[in-house]
Amino acid sequence: MRRRRFLYTSAALTAGAALRPLTAGPLAFAPAGATMIRHNIGYYTERGGTIGFYRPPSGAGGVVVDSQFPDAAEHFLKEVFAGDLSLDLLINTHHHGDHTGGNGVIAPRSRAYVAHERARTNLEKSEAERTEGEAVPLPETTFAKDWTMTLPDGEIVTARHFGAGHTGGDAVIHFENANVAHLGDLLFNRRFPYIDPGAGGNMTNWIKVMGKIRKAYDRDTVFIFGHAAESYPVTGSREDVASFQDYLSYLRKYVKKEKRKGTSLEALKAKTTTIPSAPEWRFGDRLRDVNLEVMWEEV
Numbered sequence: 001m002r003r004r005r006f007l008y009t010s011a012a013l014t015a016g017a018a019l020r021p022l023t024a025g026p027l028a029f030a031p032a033g034a035t036m037i038r039h040n041i042g043y044y045t046e047r048g049g050t051i052g053f054y055r056p057p058s059g060a061g062g063v064v065v066d067s068q069f070p071d072a073a074e075h076f077l078k079e080v081f082a083g084d085l086s087l088d089l090l091i092n093t094h095h096h097g098d099h100t101g102g103n104g105v106i107a108p109r110s111r112a113y114v115a116h117e118r119a120r121t122n123l124e125k126s127e128a129e130r131t132e133g134e135a136v137p138l139p140e141t142t143f144a145k146d147w148t149m150t151l152p153d154g155e156i157v158t159a160r161h162f163g164a165g166h167t168g169g170d171a172v173i174h175f176e177n178a179n180v181a182h183l184g185d186l187l188f189n190r191r192f193p194y195i196d197p198g199a200g201g202n203m204t205n206w207i208k209v210m211g212k213i214r215k216a217y218d219r220d221t222v223f224i225f226g227h228a229a230e231s232y233p234v235t236g237s238r239e240d241v242a243s244f245q246d247y248l249s250y251l252r253k254y255v256k257k258e259k260r261k262g263t264s265l266e267a268l269k270a271k272t273t274t275i276p277s278a279p280e281w282r283f284g285d286r287l288r289d290v291n292l293e294v295m296w297e298e299v
Protein backbone atom coordinates (compact mmCIF):
# COMPACT_ATOMS: atom_id res chain seq x y z
CA MET A 1 0.00 0.00 0.00
CA ARG A 2 2.73 2.42 0.96
CA ARG A 3 4.56 1.73 -2.25
CA ARG A 4 1.41 2.10 -4.28
CA ARG A 5 0.64 5.45 -2.71
CA PHE A 6 4.20 6.57 -3.29
CA LEU A 7 3.80 5.69 -6.95
CA TYR A 8 0.56 7.63 -7.18
CA THR A 9 2.30 10.64 -5.72
CA SER A 10 5.36 10.52 -7.91
CA ALA A 11 3.26 9.93 -11.02
CA ALA A 12 1.21 13.00 -10.17
CA LEU A 13 4.33 15.08 -9.61
CA THR A 14 5.75 14.00 -12.94
CA ALA A 15 2.57 14.50 -14.90
CA GLY A 16 1.37 17.49 -12.93
CA ALA A 17 -2.14 16.14 -13.45
CA ALA A 18 -4.91 14.41 -11.51
CA LEU A 19 -3.86 11.15 -9.90
CA ARG A 20 -4.59 8.05 -11.95
CA PRO A 21 -5.15 4.70 -10.30
CA LEU A 22 -2.53 2.10 -11.19
CA THR A 23 -5.12 -0.62 -10.72
CA ALA A 24 -7.84 0.83 -12.91
CA GLY A 25 -10.43 -1.62 -14.21
CA PRO A 26 -11.39 -1.96 -17.87
CA LEU A 27 -12.24 1.73 -17.87
CA ALA A 28 -9.21 3.87 -17.05
CA PHE A 29 -11.16 6.80 -15.76
CA ALA A 30 -9.64 10.21 -14.97
CA PRO A 31 -12.22 13.01 -15.00
CA ALA A 32 -11.10 16.61 -14.73
CA GLY A 33 -11.46 18.15 -11.28
CA ALA A 34 -11.62 14.77 -9.61
CA THR A 35 -8.86 12.68 -8.11
CA MET A 36 -8.94 8.91 -8.37
CA ILE A 37 -7.90 6.95 -5.28
CA ARG A 38 -8.18 3.29 -6.31
CA HIS A 39 -10.65 0.73 -7.73
CA ASN A 40 -12.54 3.48 -9.57
CA ILE A 41 -13.19 5.36 -6.34
CA GLY A 42 -12.28 9.00 -6.25
CA TYR A 43 -13.02 12.33 -4.67
CA TYR A 44 -14.09 15.73 -5.93
CA THR A 45 -13.44 19.09 -4.27
CA GLU A 46 -14.90 22.36 -5.43
CA ARG A 47 -16.67 24.21 -2.64
CA GLY A 48 -17.71 22.62 0.66
CA GLY A 49 -17.20 19.11 2.03
CA THR A 50 -15.34 16.61 -0.13
CA ILE A 51 -17.52 14.46 -2.42
CA GLY A 52 -16.56 10.77 -2.61
CA PHE A 53 -17.69 8.67 -5.57
CA TYR A 54 -17.56 5.23 -7.14
CA ARG A 55 -17.76 5.00 -10.88
CA PRO A 56 -18.11 1.28 -11.77
CA PRO A 57 -15.73 0.01 -14.48
CA SER A 58 -18.78 -0.89 -16.63
CA GLY A 59 -19.68 2.81 -16.74
CA ALA A 60 -23.25 2.07 -15.57
CA GLY A 61 -24.63 3.26 -12.24
CA GLY A 62 -22.44 4.51 -9.41
CA VAL A 63 -22.34 5.89 -5.91
CA VAL A 64 -22.05 9.47 -4.66
CA VAL A 65 -21.18 10.36 -1.06
CA ASP A 66 -22.22 13.94 -0.21
CA SER A 67 -23.05 16.67 -2.69
CA GLN A 68 -21.56 20.09 -1.73
CA PHE A 69 -23.87 22.77 -3.24
CA PRO A 70 -26.27 22.76 -6.25
CA ASP A 71 -23.81 24.43 -8.65
CA ALA A 72 -20.88 22.25 -7.55
CA ALA A 73 -23.09 19.13 -7.76
CA GLU A 74 -23.98 20.04 -11.38
CA HIS A 75 -20.30 20.44 -12.27
CA PHE A 76 -19.44 17.21 -10.49
CA LEU A 77 -22.09 15.19 -12.36
CA LYS A 78 -21.01 16.67 -15.66
CA GLU A 79 -17.38 15.76 -15.11
CA VAL A 80 -17.69 12.41 -13.37
CA PHE A 81 -21.01 10.90 -14.46
CA ALA A 82 -21.55 12.60 -17.82
CA GLY A 83 -24.18 10.86 -19.92
CA ASP A 84 -25.22 8.42 -17.19
CA LEU A 85 -28.92 8.56 -16.49
CA SER A 86 -29.01 6.76 -13.19
CA LEU A 87 -26.89 6.20 -10.12
CA ASP A 88 -27.22 3.34 -7.62
CA LEU A 89 -26.89 5.44 -4.50
CA LEU A 90 -26.61 8.91 -2.99
CA ILE A 91 -25.59 8.73 0.65
CA ASN A 92 -24.69 11.49 3.11
CA THR A 93 -22.08 11.45 5.87
CA HIS A 94 -24.18 13.97 7.87
CA HIS A 95 -26.72 16.77 7.28
CA HIS A 96 -24.62 19.99 7.02
CA GLY A 97 -25.40 22.21 4.05
CA ASP A 98 -21.91 22.02 2.55
CA HIS A 99 -22.38 18.21 2.28
CA THR A 100 -26.07 17.99 1.33
CA GLY A 101 -26.78 21.26 -0.53
CA GLY A 102 -26.54 19.51 -3.92
CA ASN A 103 -28.76 16.55 -2.95
CA GLY A 104 -31.64 18.05 -4.93
CA VAL A 105 -29.49 17.77 -8.06
CA ILE A 106 -28.22 14.23 -7.42
CA ALA A 107 -31.08 12.44 -5.58
CA PRO A 108 -33.52 12.45 -8.56
CA ARG A 109 -30.92 10.51 -10.58
CA SER A 110 -30.30 7.96 -7.86
CA ARG A 111 -32.07 4.64 -7.16
CA ALA A 112 -31.51 5.05 -3.39
CA TYR A 113 -31.04 8.13 -1.20
CA VAL A 114 -29.79 7.28 2.28
CA ALA A 115 -28.62 8.94 5.51
CA HIS A 116 -28.42 8.19 9.23
CA GLU A 117 -31.77 8.71 10.99
CA ARG A 118 -30.43 11.61 13.09
CA ALA A 119 -28.95 13.20 9.96
CA ARG A 120 -32.42 13.11 8.44
CA THR A 121 -33.94 14.73 11.55
CA ASN A 122 -31.19 17.36 11.55
CA LEU A 123 -31.74 18.04 7.85
CA GLU A 124 -35.50 18.30 8.34
CA LYS A 125 -34.91 20.90 11.06
CA SER A 126 -32.44 22.95 9.03
CA GLU A 127 -34.76 22.80 6.00
CA ALA A 128 -37.63 24.13 8.14
CA GLU A 129 -35.40 27.06 9.10
CA ARG A 130 -34.16 27.69 5.54
CA THR A 131 -34.56 31.28 4.36
CA GLU A 132 -32.52 31.16 1.13
CA GLY A 133 -31.04 28.78 -1.42
CA GLU A 134 -32.50 25.65 -2.96
CA ALA A 135 -34.58 23.23 -0.89
CA VAL A 136 -33.03 19.83 -0.17
CA PRO A 137 -35.24 16.71 -0.40
CA LEU A 138 -35.17 14.45 2.66
CA PRO A 139 -33.47 11.02 2.48
CA GLU A 140 -35.85 8.17 1.63
CA THR A 141 -34.01 5.52 3.61
CA THR A 142 -32.47 5.88 7.07
CA PHE A 143 -30.62 3.61 9.48
CA ALA A 144 -29.74 3.67 13.17
CA LYS A 145 -26.52 1.64 13.42
CA ASP A 146 -25.45 0.40 10.00
CA TRP A 147 -26.67 -0.09 6.46
CA THR A 148 -25.30 -2.02 3.46
CA MET A 149 -25.82 -2.15 -0.30
CA THR A 150 -24.18 -4.62 -2.67
CA LEU A 151 -23.72 -3.13 -6.12
CA PRO A 152 -24.33 -5.13 -9.33
CA ASP A 153 -20.56 -5.55 -9.85
CA GLY A 154 -19.97 -6.87 -6.32
CA GLU A 155 -18.62 -3.73 -4.61
CA ILE A 156 -20.17 -3.41 -1.15
CA VAL A 157 -21.04 -0.05 0.40
CA THR A 158 -21.45 -0.05 4.18
CA ALA A 159 -22.48 2.94 6.28
CA ARG A 160 -21.81 2.85 10.02
CA HIS A 161 -22.75 5.20 12.84
CA PHE A 162 -20.23 5.14 15.72
CA GLY A 163 -22.04 7.53 18.08
CA ALA A 164 -22.22 11.30 18.53
CA GLY A 165 -19.23 13.29 17.30
CA HIS A 166 -19.22 16.21 14.85
CA THR A 167 -23.06 15.92 14.92
CA GLY A 168 -25.41 13.31 16.34
CA GLY A 169 -25.90 11.75 12.90
CA ASP A 170 -22.44 11.08 11.47
CA ALA A 171 -21.82 7.99 9.34
CA VAL A 172 -18.66 6.51 7.86
CA ILE A 173 -19.24 5.27 4.30
CA HIS A 174 -16.97 2.32 3.46
CA PHE A 175 -16.38 0.82 0.02
CA GLU A 176 -15.39 -2.60 1.27
CA ASN A 177 -13.64 -4.16 -1.74
CA ALA A 178 -11.67 -1.01 -2.49
CA ASN A 179 -11.20 -0.40 1.25
CA VAL A 180 -11.81 3.32 0.99
CA ALA A 181 -13.84 5.03 3.76
CA HIS A 182 -15.39 8.51 3.66
CA LEU A 183 -15.30 10.01 7.17
CA GLY A 184 -17.30 13.14 6.36
CA ASP A 185 -16.54 15.78 8.99
CA LEU A 186 -15.41 13.28 11.61
CA LEU A 187 -11.90 14.31 10.59
CA PHE A 188 -10.66 17.80 9.82
CA ASN A 189 -7.12 17.36 8.55
CA ARG A 190 -4.88 19.78 10.47
CA ARG A 191 -7.71 22.32 10.75
CA PHE A 192 -9.63 23.15 13.90
CA PRO A 193 -12.85 21.20 13.50
CA TYR A 194 -16.37 22.56 13.40
CA ILE A 195 -18.65 20.97 16.00
CA ASP A 196 -22.45 21.15 16.12
CA PRO A 197 -23.81 20.46 19.64
CA GLY A 198 -27.26 21.73 18.58
CA ALA A 199 -27.42 18.82 16.11
CA GLY A 200 -26.31 16.28 18.73
CA GLY A 201 -22.52 16.70 18.40
CA ASN A 202 -20.34 15.92 21.40
CA MET A 203 -16.59 16.53 21.54
CA THR A 204 -15.86 14.16 24.40
CA ASN A 205 -17.71 11.31 22.72
CA TRP A 206 -16.02 12.24 19.44
CA ILE A 207 -12.73 11.04 21.02
CA LYS A 208 -14.30 7.60 21.56
CA VAL A 209 -15.76 7.60 18.04
CA MET A 210 -12.28 8.11 16.57
CA GLY A 211 -11.00 5.20 18.69
CA LYS A 212 -13.77 2.95 17.33
CA ILE A 213 -12.99 4.01 13.76
CA ARG A 214 -9.31 3.19 14.27
CA LYS A 215 -10.32 -0.35 15.27
CA ALA A 216 -13.06 -0.84 12.67
CA TYR A 217 -10.81 -0.23 9.65
CA ASP A 218 -7.23 -1.28 8.95
CA ARG A 219 -3.85 -0.02 7.91
CA ASP A 220 -4.66 -0.43 4.23
CA THR A 221 -7.83 1.70 4.44
CA VAL A 222 -7.67 5.01 2.59
CA PHE A 223 -9.79 7.61 4.40
CA ILE A 224 -11.47 10.58 2.72
CA PHE A 225 -11.82 13.67 4.94
CA GLY A 226 -14.57 16.30 4.73
CA HIS A 227 -12.08 19.16 5.02
CA ALA A 228 -8.35 19.85 5.26
CA ALA A 229 -6.18 22.87 5.94
CA GLU A 230 -4.79 24.47 2.82
CA SER A 231 -1.85 22.42 1.46
CA TYR A 232 -2.95 19.33 3.43
CA PRO A 233 -4.58 16.37 1.67
CA VAL A 234 -8.25 15.39 1.97
CA THR A 235 -7.24 11.73 2.11
CA GLY A 236 -5.05 9.85 4.56
CA SER A 237 -4.52 6.79 6.68
CA ARG A 238 -5.27 5.34 10.09
CA GLU A 239 -2.36 7.40 11.45
CA ASP A 240 -4.32 10.55 10.62
CA VAL A 241 -7.32 9.13 12.48
CA ALA A 242 -5.07 8.57 15.52
CA SER A 243 -3.58 12.09 15.25
CA PHE A 244 -7.03 13.67 15.15
CA GLN A 245 -8.15 11.55 18.10
CA ASP A 246 -5.07 12.85 19.95
CA TYR A 247 -5.96 16.44 19.05
CA LEU A 248 -9.42 16.03 20.62
CA SER A 249 -7.97 14.31 23.71
CA TYR A 250 -5.34 17.01 24.24
CA LEU A 251 -7.99 19.70 23.79
CA ARG A 252 -10.12 18.08 26.50
CA LYS A 253 -7.18 17.69 28.87
CA TYR A 254 -6.09 21.30 28.32
CA VAL A 255 -9.52 22.88 28.80
CA LYS A 256 -10.23 20.77 31.88
CA LYS A 257 -6.89 21.72 33.48
CA GLU A 258 -7.32 25.44 32.77
CA LYS A 259 -10.91 25.44 34.04
CA ARG A 260 -9.81 23.76 37.29
CA LYS A 261 -7.01 26.33 37.67
CA GLY A 262 -9.63 29.07 37.57
CA THR A 263 -8.80 30.45 34.11
CA SER A 264 -11.87 32.14 32.59
CA LEU A 265 -13.10 31.08 29.17
CA GLU A 266 -12.33 34.55 27.82
CA ALA A 267 -8.76 34.44 29.17
CA LEU A 268 -8.31 30.93 27.80
CA LYS A 269 -9.41 32.01 24.33
CA ALA A 270 -7.15 35.06 24.47
CA LYS A 271 -4.01 33.12 25.37
CA THR A 272 -4.48 30.03 23.16
CA THR A 273 -2.95 29.84 19.70
CA THR A 274 -2.49 26.06 19.51
CA ILE A 275 -3.52 23.24 21.84
CA PRO A 276 -0.53 21.96 23.86
CA SER A 277 0.86 18.69 22.39
CA ALA A 278 -1.20 19.18 19.18
CA PRO A 279 0.57 22.08 17.42
CA GLU A 280 -0.19 20.70 13.95
CA TRP A 281 -3.78 21.93 14.39
CA ARG A 282 -3.23 25.61 13.83
CA PHE A 283 -5.57 26.72 11.05
CA GLY A 284 -8.89 28.53 11.54
CA ASP A 285 -8.87 30.88 14.56
CA ARG A 286 -12.64 31.24 14.77
CA LEU A 287 -13.16 27.51 15.03
CA ARG A 288 -10.38 27.22 17.61
CA ASP A 289 -12.51 29.48 19.83
CA VAL A 290 -15.58 27.33 19.13
CA ASN A 291 -13.58 24.23 20.11
CA LEU A 292 -12.60 25.85 23.42
CA GLU A 293 -16.17 27.00 24.11
CA VAL A 294 -17.80 23.66 23.36
CA MET A 295 -15.24 21.68 25.33
CA TRP A 296 -15.59 24.15 28.20
CA GLU A 297 -19.27 23.20 28.45
CA GLU A 298 -18.42 19.50 28.46
CA VAL A 299 -15.66 19.27 31.10
Ligand SMILES: [Zn+2]
Pocket residue numbers: 094096166185194
Ligand atom coordinates in the same frame (compact mmCIF):
# COMPACT_ATOMS: atom_id res chain seq x y z
ZN1 LIG B 1 -20.14 19.24 8.94
